[in-house]
Amino acid sequence: MARSLWSGSLSFGLVNVPVALYSAGRDLDVHFHQLHEKDGARVEIRRFCSREDEEVAYEDIGKAYELRSGRQVVLTDDELAAIAPQRTRTIEIQSFVDAADVDPILFDHPYWLLPTGESAGTKRAYRLLIEAMGSTDRVALGRFVLRTKEYLVTVRVRDNLLALTTMLFPDEIRPTKDIDNGGRRPAAKALSQAVRLVEALSVDFDPKAYRDEHRRRLQRIVRAKERDGTIDAPAQDDEPSPAPDLMEALRKTMAELGRK
Incomplete structure (x- = not known):
């Protein structure tokens, strides 16, 4: 198993289970290096100031949000830190819902939640959650903070383990009301x-x-x-015609x- 990405507790009422988060997906894509075709040397990506045409050190880079008017609102690291989500070490289960009610389009990235520590109490509590959730067709909904972002997540039983999936919020799904769906019903x-x-x-x-x-x-x-x-x-194969x-x-x- 790869290195864990996060560790803390899964909170279920008054039950707290120490767990660690591991990515359930693997990057098996074929990756290529970018080369200068003339001599085969690696291409480096550097940051340059568009006004001074000089390379900018990472510590000298600021952040700005561009408004629709074109104006920029510059935010400092301290200002961004002030509104960052509180970095808790808890995945708090807030409710349970029927699995069939969760639209798969909201699912983002899958992870495994595995128990940490060797104590019998931790293993018993983890196993209790598996048995309790596995006996119902429900998934748990909760929130937690990974790095600097707060996520809505589902927790469910899979392969006799707890699986966590980060979710998109509804307003992150592109609306479909103005998309042409083919017009009239078929004969x-x-x-x-x-x-x-x-x-x-x-x-x-x-x-x-x-x-x-x-x-x-x-x-x-x-x-x-x-x-x-x-x-x-x-x-290349020709595109099939309608x-x-x-x-x-x-x-x-x-x-x-x-x-x-």
């Missing part, structure tokens, strides 16, 4: 055919069946370039599925 015959297609393609969800194919292609290209020195860029006859496209798709 009943087309809708029926589309529903049949959805049912024909329905399976039980197995996350292990899905892999990051883009990352796999990048890794193959890197290995081929290392081995052969040069590679031929693969041809079906001129929707019903005919649905019919052909169902026929193809029937032959598999």
Whole structure:
């Protein structure tokens, strides 16, 4: 397990469970260094003053908020510290809600909450939370401060451990009321055919069946370039065109599925 990002207590009424926070996600993306093509040297990113064209040391950098009028409001580190959330060492469970009532669009980043310390009392309290929450279809809602930001979080049971997920606040979700959703409702015959297609393609969800194919292609290209020195860029597939006859496209798709 990687190094913990935070440690403190999970507060559940009068029960306080010492826990540590670990990221549940792993960065497996293929990362590239930026190079100067002419000589292959690494490219460095530096901060320059746009007026004086001089490099600015990190300790000399201030912060400003730009208003709609274009004016800037400059804030000092002390002023920002004065309104920073209080850095508590507690994840306080405030309420429990039905899991089905939490819209997945609000979920942000997953973490594991693991017990800290070897005392029997800590382990008993952690296990009590797992058993109590696992026996209901509810998730806990709470707040805590990570670094300098306060988060709304859910805590639920997963794989016999406690999992914490930071959440977006509702006003951070882009509104959809002005987005075109396709206009009129489809004809009943087309809708029926589309529903049949959805049912024909329905399976039980197995996350292990899905892999990051883009990352796999990048890794193959890197290995081929290392081995052969040069590679031929693969041809790009043409973008599919919209079906001129929707019903005919649905019919052909169902026929193809029937032959598999």
